[in-house]
Structures are given as structure tokens and as C-alpha cells.
Amino acid sequence: MSDQVIDFTQYPDESGHFGIYGGRFASETLMASLDELQHAYKKYLQDPEFLAELDADLHDYVGRPSPIYYAQRWSQKLGAKIYLKREDLNHTGAHKVNNTVGQALLAKRMGKQRIIAETGAGQHGVATATVAARLGMECVVYMGSEDIQRQALNVYRMKLLGASVIPVSSGSCTLKDALNEAMRDWVTNIDNTFYIIGTVAGPHPYPAMVRDFQAVIGREARQQILEKEARLPHSLVACVGGGSNAIGLFYPFLNDQEVDIYGVEAAGEGLHTGKHAAPLCAGKPGVLHGNRTYLMEDEGGQIIPTHSISAGLDYPGVGPEHAWLKDVKRANYVAVTDAQALEAFHDLTQTEGIMPALESSHALAYAKELAAKVDKEHIIVINLSGRGDKDIHTVANLDEIRIT
Amino acid sequence: MSRLQAYLDKLKAKQKTALIPYITAGDPNLDVSLQLMHKMVSAGADIIEVGVPFSDPMADGPVIQRASERALKQQVTLHAILAMVQAFRDKNTQTPIVLMGYLNPIEVMGYEHFAQAAVAAGVDGVLTVDMPPDEDARYLQIIKQAQLDPVFLLAPTTTEQRIQKITALAQGFVYYVSLKGVTGAKQLNKDSVKNKLDIIKKYTALPIGVGFGISDADTAAIVAQYADAVVVGSALVKRIEAADGDVTKIVNDIEQILRSMRTAIDAIMP
Numbered sequence: 212m213s214d215q216v217i218d219f220t221q222y223p224d225e226s227g228h229f230g231i232y233g234g235r236f237a238s239e240t241l242m243a244s245l246d247e248l249q250h251a252y253k254k255y256l257q258d259p260e261f262l263a264e265l266d267a268d269l270h271d272y273v274g275r276p277s278p279i280y281y282a283q284r285w286s287q288k289l290g291a292k293i294y295l296k297r298e299d300l301n302h303t304g305a306h307k308v309n310n311t312v313g314q315a316l317l318a319k320r321m322g323k324q325r326i327i328a329e330t331g332a333g334q335h336g337v338a339t340a341t342v343a344a345r346l347g348m349e350c351v352v353y354m355g356s357e358d359i360q361r362q363a364l365n366v367y368r369m370k371l372l373g374a375s376v377i378p379v380s381s382g383s384c385t386l387k388d389a390l391n392e393a394m395r396d397w398v399t400n401i402d403n404t405f406y407i408i409g410t411v412a413g414p415h416p417y418p419a420m421v422r423d424f425q426a427v428i429g430r431e432a433r434q435q436i437l438e439k440e441a442r443l444p445h446s447l448v449a450c451v452g453g454g455s456n457a458i459g460l461f462y463p464f465l466n467d468q469e470v471d472i473y474g475v476e477a478a479g480e481g482l483h484t485g486k487h488a489a490p491l492c493a494g495k496p497g498v499l500h501g502n503r504t505y506l507m508e509d510e511g512g513q514i515i516p517t518h519s520i521s522a523g524l525d526y527p528g529v530g531p532e533h534a535w536l537k538d539v540k541r542a543n544y545v546a547v548t549d550a551q552a553l554e555a556f557h558d559l560t561q562t563e564g565i566m567p568a569l570e571s572s573h574a575l576a577y578a579k580e581l582a583a584k585v586d587k588e589h590i591i592v593i594n595l596s597g598r599g600d601k602d603i604h605t606v607a608n609l610d611e612i613r614i615t
Numbered sequence: 616m617s618r619l620q621a622y623l624d625k626l627k628a629k630q631k632t633a634l635i636p637y638i639t640a641g642d643p644n645l646d647v648s649l650q651l652m653h654k655m656v657s658a659g660a661d662i663i664e665v666g667v668p669f670s671d672p673m674a675d676g677p678v679i680q681r682a683s684e685r686a687l688k689q690q691v692t693l694h695a696i697l698a699m700v701q702a703f704r705d706k707n708t709q710t711p712i713v714l715m716g717y718l719n720p721i722e723v724m725g726y727e728h729f730a731q732a733a734v735a736a737g738v739d740g741v742l743t744v745d746m747p748p749d750e751d752a753r754y755l756q757i758i759k760q761a762q763l764d765p766v767f768l769l770a771p772t773t774t775e776q777r778i779q780k781i782t783a784l785a786q787g788f789v790y791y792v793s794l795k796g797v798t799g800a801k802q803l804n805k806d807s808v809k810n811k812l813d814i815i816k817k818y819t820a821l822p823i824g825v826g827f828g829i830s831d832a833d834t835a836a837i838v839a840q841y842a843d844a845v846v847v848g849s850a851l852v853k854r855i856e857a858a859d860g861d862v863t864k865i866v867n868d869i870e871q872i873l874r875s876m877r878t879a880i881d882a883i884m885p
Contacts, residue, residue, distance in 0.1 A: 226749075226750075234750055234751075235747065235750060236718060236745045236746060236747070236750060237745060237747065238673065238674040238744050238745060238768065238770075239747060239767070239768040239769060239770040239772075239773055239781075239792065240674075240768075240770035240771070240772050240792060240795055240796075241772075242747060242770075242772070242773065242777065243770075243772040243773065243774055243777075244772065381677070381680050381681075381684070382670060382671065382680075382684070387671060388671075391671050391672070391673045394673045395673065395674075395675075395676070395796075395797045398674070398795060398796055398797060399795055399796040399797065399800065400795075401772060401795050402795075495723075496722075497719045497722050497723060498717075498718045498719045498722050498745065498746075499671060499719060500671070500673070501745070503722075506719075508719065508723065510723070511692040511693060511694075511720055511723065512669075512693070512719040512720035512721070512722060512723035512724070513669065513670040513687060513719075513720070514670040514671055514719075515670075
């Protein structure tokens with residue numbers, strides 16, 4: 212990349228590109244709807260009434276602003292100043308709801324009565340079913356049949372909220388296949404249906420739109436850390452599956468070149484084993500789900516199965532903005548294993564009394580590595596993207612404890 | 616002029632509607648696919664669409680999804696499919712071949728490399744479902760420079776402005792997706808197809824193929840009243856699946872349904 216300074220707020224370009232990444236690699240039937248969505252989203256993002264309603268919902272319904280918490284004991288243990296951005300305290304227990312609240316308001320403005328979504332671990336499905344219930348809209352959630360087995364609790368939550376959960380048993384029966392199926396539904400029911408994508412991937416304008424709805428995380432964090440420390444943090448750390456919580460934290464800091472940025476992927480059983488979900492660290496650029504980005508693929512361009520202890524990171528692609536931030540070297544992408552994440556899960560739970568989601572535990576695990584390399588005045592802000600209650604069965608199984 | 620365009624023009628001059636069968640290459644294996652290609656020509660196919668299997672076929676219904684899965688289980692690659700096309704060309708230099716699939720296998724091979732290899736193998740046209748013509752000018756340029764025809768989809772939702780833009784870039788023919796939905800869906804509406812084709816014809820002299828939702832001889836005949844070409848995919852692939860590896864049955868069943876479609880299409884001609 213040249214020495215020329217990039218203004219990161221100017222991306223993506225008009226056609227949804229972040230450098231060579233992003234774009235709109237979608238089938239023709241979707242093009243008119245994607246245009247319609249882009250126009251609506253651009254219009255309402257400037258509309259004071261829409262923004263006021265969004266702010267009120269984020270405040271009164273989601274519970275924002277979420278606090279930033281100085282983890283004093285853990286900081287002392289690790290030898291750095293650790294702040295946790297508490298997205299786990301949001302309604303429904305994760306950052307996902309920031310986006311579903313925003314997109315659902317947009318759906319309502321656009322007159323769409325039916326909402327569909329894909330989900331992996333079920334957090335985005337629950338967040339979508341939640342806002343659909345509140346707005347009285349029909350909600351259909353696609354979920355891989357494997358994931359339905361693994362996340363029975365979230366499946367039940369969605370059903371309680373009135374959503375239909377449709378099992379997807381094609382391909383690898385996980386998140387990517389759920390996304391394929393949601394796209395197929397959307398093409399078929401394009402006139403009355405709004406597709407709420409849960410991460411910063413998909414055809415333009417999704418990566419930009421989801422980022423803009425999640426950027427509230429970084430805007431708050433920036434202001435909060437300035438209040439507490441009277442300076443910007445040295446480093447930001449967040450886990451990256453599709454990458455929505457990460458971009459939400461990073462985006463408002465991208466032009467602050469003095470802030471180092473770390474996105475943490477799932478190394479699963481280790482990058483060398485091939486059993487991981489780390490396209491940025493170990494994949495190659497390609498085209499999937501409507502955008503060009505780094506992918507886990509074989510030499511013939513077929514998407515290969517991923518593995519992570521955390522269902523929310525178990526995805527073979529990643530948001531195109533991350534792919535670009537990697538190439539222009541604005542952010543560093545690293546990976547931690549299942550074992551490291553699990554250790555960090557226990558650490559935080561026991562040291563701070565906060566039980567993190569296994570996804571967020573990846574960010575915590577990398578913060579431990581980072582803290583070992585910096586001095587103790589080094590300020591690290593970690594996005595604690597979700598709470599760990601949903602993962603208790605997984606953790607208990609790994610620890611060979613049976614919960615009845 | 617390309618083989619594809621020349622062939623379609625010749626048919627048009629004879630007021631004949633083209634029949635374009637689709638099969639997924641490698642379902643159930645490449646040897647059978649090659650055998651089917653020849654058989655389909657003798658049963659009345661004018662052009663053959665060769666499906667390149669992909670792990671994530673977002674625009675396809677369950678029938679073609681399962682065909683892709685069966686082909687990928689055989690480790691079928693784009694290279695192997697091009698070799699199959701080359702083998703087909705040893706015996707047949709007339710029938711145009713269009714590769715249909717998703718962009719990523721081509722992206723990974725590299726656009727230039729792919730275009731050269733496809734032309735060398737005897738491919739005439741390329742349809743990538745998830746590569747709209749306005750996404751990447753470089754791709755379009757490479758395909759055209761290699762003398763391959765880029766075939767693009769038009770949908771019921773495509774605006775007139777886009778129809779104009781896409782038909783200006785397309786070559787060979789344009790492929791009208793007859794319904795909102797995925798391949799193999801059932802709700803074909805002949806009036807809406809006719810209306811949209813009338814609009815498309817305002818903007819282009821290219822032949823128009825219609826597909827997605829042609830399930831039997833009757834629907835083929837209905838569509839043939841308005842279209843220059845009828846594309847049939849899931850209806851064939853469904854029979855391949857049902858034959859469950861019995862090669863003789865696969866070949867006979869495909870031949871039979873194509874012949875019935877051919878007859879039905881030709882019967883409505885003036």
C-alpha cells in the first residue's frame with residue numbers, strides 16, 4: 212500500500228467496494244431489492260426522525276449505552292490496563308441486537324411485513340426474533356440442522372418469541388448453509404420480505420449497513436475511554452467470525468492511527484491442523500455470499516468445513532472490510548485456539564465475576580498474549596461481545612461435567 | 616460471430632425454438648455426463664448447459680443443490696469439467712456449450728487462465744450466476760477477449776434501466792429467469808413471462824432463453840410460444856437422481872423427456 216493516508220470513513224465506495232473486496236456478487240433477482248435497500252438505508256440514516264427512534268430504542272429497549280468496565284484484578288494479573296466494553300449487558304445478551312433493532316426499523320419504514328434471518332449459534336436469530344416480536348412482524352429463521360442440535364436452548368428461545376425456525380440440511384448443515392437458504396427464501400419472497408443479515412458480510416449494502424448499526428459500540432467506547440483515561444486506548448481487541456462486533460468497535464477508531472487494532476479469529480484445534488475458522492490468517496481471497504473476501508476454500512474454489520469451539524465464529528468467510536483492513540495493514544489479524552479461548556473463559560469468570568461468551572473469550576485470550584508484550588500502562592479495550600450463559604453446556608461437556 | 620450466436624441465428628431464421636438442457640457435470644460422474652451430452656444432442660438438444668458444481672449454490676433449489684453435492688463427492692473440478700468438454704468436442708464440433716455456475720471456482724483458477732482453458736476445450740459461453748455484468752469490468756473484458764460469450768440473467772425484478780444495461784453487455788443470448796425463486800420452482804406464470812419478454816425485446820435483438828420452472832413438455836411448449844430458447848434443468852436432474860446410479864436408466868429417461876419436450880416445442884411452431 213502507498214504512504215498516502217486513507218480516510219477510512221469514506222469506505223466503501225459507491226458500489227460497495229473496500230479496495231478489491233466487498234461488492235455485489237448477487238443473482239439478478241436480488242439486484243432491484245438491494246438497490247431499494249441501499250436507497251432506503253441511505254435516506255433514513257440522514258433522517259432525524261428515524262435516528263431519534265433508533266436512539267430511543269437503543270436506550271430504552273437495548274439498554275444502551277453499555278458500560279465500559281475497568282477490569283482491575285485481571286489487569287493486575289496480566290500487567291496491562293484492561294477495559295471491557297460490556298456488550299454482554301445488552302438486552303438478549305450480545306451485540307447482535309444493535310443491528311437487528313436498526314434493520315427492523317428500516318424494514319418497518321420500507322413496509323415489509325415479513326422478516327427472515329440466518330443464524331449459527333442462535334444469537335442473531337434470537338435478536339431478530341426479539342425485534343420481530345416487538346414490532347408484530349412475521350419472523351422466519353434459518354439454522355443449520357447441526358447447529359440446531361448444538362444450540363437447543365436458543366432454538367427454544369426463538370420459538371417462544373414466535374419465530375419459525377427452519378432446519379437447513381444441505382451442505383455442511385451450519386451457518387453458511389443457513390445463509391444460502393435465507394437467500395433462497397429472499398429471492399422467492401422478495402416483494403414482502405426483509406432479510407436481516409447478522410454480520411458485516413453479504414452483498415452491498417449489508418457490510419456497510421450492519422457496520423453502521425454496530426458502530427455505536429466504538430462511538431460509545433471512544434467517548435467513555437476519553438472520560439476515564441483522558442486519552443485514546445493503545446489497543447483494541449475483538450473476536451472476528453463474520454466480524455460485526457469487531458468492526459463495530461474498530462470503525463470509529465480507524466482514522467486514529469495511534470490506536471493499534473487486533474481482530475482475533477478462531478484457530479480451533481490449531482491453524483496447522485486445518486480444523487479452524489480463520490480465513491484472514493489462513494485463507495485466500497474469493498467470492499461467497501455476495502462479496503469478495505478471504506475464504507476457507509480448497510484449491511478448486513469449493514468452500515471447506517470450518518471448526519471452532521464457538522458456533523458464532525464457525526464461518527468460512529469474513530466481512531470484506533476486515534479483508535481490506537488486513538491488506539492495507541490498518542488492523543492485525545491473529546488467531547487463538549479453542550483451548551486458549553476456554554482458558555480465558557474460566558479466567559475472566561473467576562477473576563472478574565463476568566462469564567463471557569466463547570466468541571468473546573477469543574478476544575480475551577489474545578489480550579492475555581498482548582498484555583505480556585506491553586507495559587502495564589498500556590490501555591487495551593476488549594469488546595466483550597456477549598455473555599456466556601448460552602455456552603455453559605459446551606463448557607461443561609469439555610470439562611466433562613454433566614448438567615442435567 | 617461466435618458458434619453460439621450463429622447457431623441461434625440460424626434457428627431463428629428457421630423460426631425454430633432452441634432446446635437447452637442443463638446437467639450438473641459429474642452427476643453421477645463425468646463419464647455419464649459425457650455420455651449424456653451426446654445423447655441429449657441426438658434427442659433434440661440445440662445447446663448444452665454444463666453446470667459447474669459449487670459447494671454453496673445460492674440460486675439453486677434442492678434438486679440441483681443435491682446434484683452439486685453428488686458431483687463434489689466425486690471430487691469433480693473445473694479442470695476435469697473442461698477436459699470432459701474437450702472430449703465431447705472430439706466427436707461433436709457443432710453443438711454450442713455454455714458453462715453455468717458460480718464465480719468462485721473461476722476466481723480461484725484466475726480469469727485469464729480460465730478463459731484460455733475454456734476456449735481451448737471448446738466452450739462457447741459462460742454464465743456465472745453471482746457475477747452481474749456491472750460488478751467487474753475486467754472479468755467481462757477477459758471473457759469477451761477470449762471469444763467466449765458472456766450470458767447474463769434477467770429476472771422478473773430487473774428494471775428496464777438494468778435490462779438496457781445488461782443486454783448491451785451480453786453476447787450469445789440472454790437468459791430470462793421466469794419466476795421469483797430458485798431453480799426447479801413451480802409457479803410459472805405465462806402471462807408475466809410474456810409481458811416481460813415483450814419489454815426485453817424492446818432493448819435487444821439477442822435471442823432470449825427462458826428457464827427456471829420448465830418442468831415438463833407442457834410448460835416447455837407454453838414458454839416456446841414467446842422465447843427463442845427453452846432451458847430445462849431441474850426436471851432432468853430430478854430424473855438422474857431418481858435413477859440412483861443406474862446408467863442405462865439415466866440415459867433412457869433423459870432421452871425420453873427431452874424428446875417429448877422437443878416434440879412439444881416443435882408442434883407449436885407455425
